[in-house]
Amino acid sequence: xxxxxxxxxxxxxxxxxxxxxxxxxxxxxxxxxxxxxxxxxxxxxxxxxxxxxxxxxxxxxxxxxxxxxxxxxxxxxxxxxxxxxxxxxxxxxxxxxxxxxxxxxxxxxxxxxx
Amino acid sequence: xxxxxxxxxxxxxxxxxxxxxxxxxxxxxxxxxxxxxxxxxxxxxxxxxxxxxxxxxxxxxxxxxxxxxxxxxxxxxxxxxxxxxxxxxxxxxxxxxxxxxxxxxxxxxxxxxx
Numbered sequence: 001x002x003x004x005x006x007x008x009x010x011x012x013x014x015x016x017x018x019x020x021x022x023x024x025x026x027x028x029x030x031x032x033x034x035x036x037x038x039x040x041x042x043x044x045x046x047x048x049x050x051x052x053x054x055x056x057x058x059x060x061x062x063x064x065x066x067x068x069x070x071x072x073x074x075x076x077x078x079x080x081x082x083x084x085x086x087x088x089x090x091x092x093x094x095x096x097x098x099x100x101x102x103x104x105x106x107x108x109x110x111x112x113x114x
Numbered sequence: 115x116x117x118x119x120x121x122x123x124x125x126x127x128x129x130x131x132x133x134x135x136x137x138x139x140x141x142x143x144x145x146x147x148x149x150x151x152x153x154x155x156x157x158x159x160x161x162x163x164x165x166x167x168x169x170x171x172x173x174x175x176x177x178x179x180x181x182x183x184x185x186x187x188x189x190x191x192x193x194x195x196x197x198x199x200x201x202x203x204x205x206x207x208x209x210x211x212x213x214x215x216x217x218x219x220x221x222x223x224x225x226x227x228x
Contacts, residue, residue, distance in 0.1 A: 034216070041222075042221055042222070043118070043204055043220050043221045043222050044157075044204070044217075045219070046218075090157065100208075100210055100215075101147075101159055101162060101170060102217065104157040106156055107155045
């Protein structure tokens, strides 16, 4: 069975600083990996996804993530955080099998200081 | 043109009551889901329907009954509400044909049971 670990419950950064949110997954084969963002009072929105090819994936809002098979990681990065990036971030993995149901991590809450 | 819509956005009710949450998607997707997000932001899959057929039914009390009148709608009816049912419920849709396809989430329904 697949699983996802987001080790940081909260991350606080200053506006303009760089950001890295960690995600580790457990899955036997090649996973399909996703990062979603949940703004306050909203549903989840896809930032980016990886399923093959270039291990550095570009997403919306200036985010990128790098798949590292050797570390079972899919960390999310942004070079310069904006106050509007304050939100909950979820990493998810989809394994093989018919259901294609994603397994979500517990989420990381990003706090941005002015 | 909201892709996935849910009604109501907020629902406050007494223990023991029966309530319904409605979900509609206009994306032409063939698969819809219900998720429960608890107070710690953990997302748990409840149900999944594909072409009006139930394909996923996680360990959910049978007080919860999903109904899919057509591919674009998935409603959730809850009988005999309990305090522990208080959560945010998200509807999502997806085209199930590909493992890497994105899930599109509704804005959520915040259910408070008093």
